[in-house]
Amino acid sequence: MNDTSRTKQIDPIPEEFDSYEEAAEFWDTHDTADYPDDFVTMQINTELRQRHYVIELDEDVVVTLRKLANEKGIAVRQLASELLRDQLVAA
Template sequence: MPKKPKQIPEEFKTYEEAAEFWNTHDSTDYLDVLEEIEMKVDIKKRHFLIEVDMDTVELLQKSARKKGVSISRLANEIIQKQLVEANQ
């Protein structure tokens, strides 16, 4: 008899937590509880690589975890805020 899959958490605290769950679970085991959605994707979005020292990365990771957001999102928000303030 097949093993019953673990229940999907009601909500994930971070993207990393969701990634960990789905990296260790097969989505095809959940077809009866998943629902189809329509989603728009901005494929014009560009990604840029910047060098950041390890101390800064560690601070970003800690802050992002506390806020429940990705490191990229937090870094983008901080950079945007600083640039707006610098240009006022």
């Protein structure tokens, strides 16, 4: 005999978690669908326009890129993109 009148026991969400690990452990064992009143539906607009590509570079090129990027205070990927863009425009 199936007992469909039984209500699922739902633990309350803690007011605070002591760590990210504790929060992760809680949500690993609980279903957010059981807490519909505790979440807010939000509208977001995203525009995913950039793609990232992996290219192989010689080690000496990477060393130089890192050094120059560090001197300029920018990310290596940003410097590499700028240099490639400049070279392509000049080509």
